[in-house]
Amino acid sequence: MHAERPDMAAWRGRVDPEADALRWHQCIQPLAASSPPGVALLGFACDEGVRRNHGRVGAAAGPQAIRRALASLAWHRRGPAYDAGDVACADGDLDAAQRQLGARVAELLAAGHRPIVLGGGHELAYGSWLGLAAHLHDARQPPRLGIVNFDAHFDLRDPAGGATSGTPFAQIAAQCDARGWPLRYACLGVSRASNTRALFRRAAELGVLVREDREIRESSLAALGAELDAFVAGCDAIQLSIDLDGLPAWEVPGVSAPAARGVALALLEPLLERLRDSGKLRLAELAELNPAHDIDQRSARVAARLVHLLSLDG
Template sequence: MAANETTATMIDMSLWQGRTDPEANSERWHQKIQPLSQTAMPGCALVGFESDAGVARNQGRTGAAKGPTALRKALAPLAWHRTGPAYDAGNIRCEGDALETAQQHLADHLSALLNADHFPIVVGGGHEVAYGSWLGLAQHLTNKGEKAPRIGIINFDAHFDLRDPSHVRSSGTPFAQIADECAQRGWPFRYACLGISRAANTRALFSRAAELGVMVREDRDFQPAQLESIRRDLERFMVRCDHLYLTIDLDVLPASEAPGVSAPAARGVSLSVIEPLIEAIRDSGKLRLADLAELNPDHDIDSRTARAAARLVFQLALDT
């Protein structure tokens, strides 16, 4: 294999292990998830994006390429509450620095899943996964003949990830890349970023967000008295969109809840606060695609971050 080759890995069902209870209606994820096949009926499809290239370019802590494996192990023993099927759709692996190729391969894979009416949930990998995820949705909607779809991007993140991609494309540039792509296509750019840390984003990034009309809510805004206002603002954002793409950078969580990320948050927004908003997005009827980024097992403690990520996937996959 060449040093910078990108590969689609085989589906490894051996990761799906856990306890088996004798009582009826006691199934867990490891007992119900199936390997994806071409004849599979529509369901939730889990895809791994094994990439450290964007984080390395962004001078962050590498190790997130191992995130998809850690997520599957943490999700496997969770109780099964879905009514529809769920599938393991394998991984896209980026070797070396072949980031752009990996993102395109991910996009092609996701477009095919969406064309087959699956609901993909992608697990990174660095937040460079976002550009590949959005591109996959864009390809799918283009194939359907939509001329200028209003795709709403909802990002739970401590960072805007709006850095100038003309210097280097990395885990810090995906939404700037998407904004540029939307401008070239003549599509509206609709972006909501929730959980922003003012201390971790420069004035230039806040200015760029304002220029692009980004809906911004800082981590310090997530106080009990303001949560209903944030929910209403989010609902107004979703009403103006035809389709939703949800992306969750796990560094939005406090370091105590998610230590295993590239840049742990000094403050962050608790999972208990974020979960109801994610459920509202899930239940909107417009969510087409979701991903989680920055799960880094090399720096996790007691699998806290992997467990938090697994719970988020569990919530996103609920269909009852």
């Protein structure tokens, strides 16, 4: 890996006296070129796309806030976990930051790691996809790369005026079209109030699997799980994208665009576990944590719990 050694300052927490009572801060290691395969946390310290999208900036501080919240959570992994440092966008060059994120993701995948990208604005999804696409590229046969996005927004807005946090999946769709690759995109938790008719039409034209926030409830979880299973069965690999603004504002207030309704964490977890255990999950990402607008670290704690859930390996 070419990355600089990550700053491990966030990995601090309590130490318990009992045997077998380890926590994340005691087990996570800085990533090195010789590190055996494991989960690799890679920060995207960027909210340039949020700024361009006229959202509340502050998500660039999200990766460190997630690390701090994760540090004292109990360790239940069997395999190793690593901190792979951050990709930043200090100069406002979002395109370059997305390309750098893609290069880092591709390196992690080539080394056998499972990246979990910590955001940062949702513009990270395009950078992550570039890395996964480079890793899966096969000139003989186009990969069937599926994207499952838990989000209140489609993020399919026209990128003609430049990339933003609202354009990543439109950029991915354009790349798939240019490469002759199939686009398999599922967006779950969509808020009809927050997406225009034009965006719903665009999603229909692209064949997006859409489930609105009001459709995700306890009584529908089994049917939704079966739909996800069928979606995953048609893919070679899955990119999981979680925009924290898809959860209710009372659970996750620290985001660029808080959700008036959202999908509760208790409903998301069984669906995420299904994807984690599918055998096809290659990459996960959490977007839009904005510590500047968080309350009692609620949002950071939810994000940390999601990283913990996605990291479990039996």
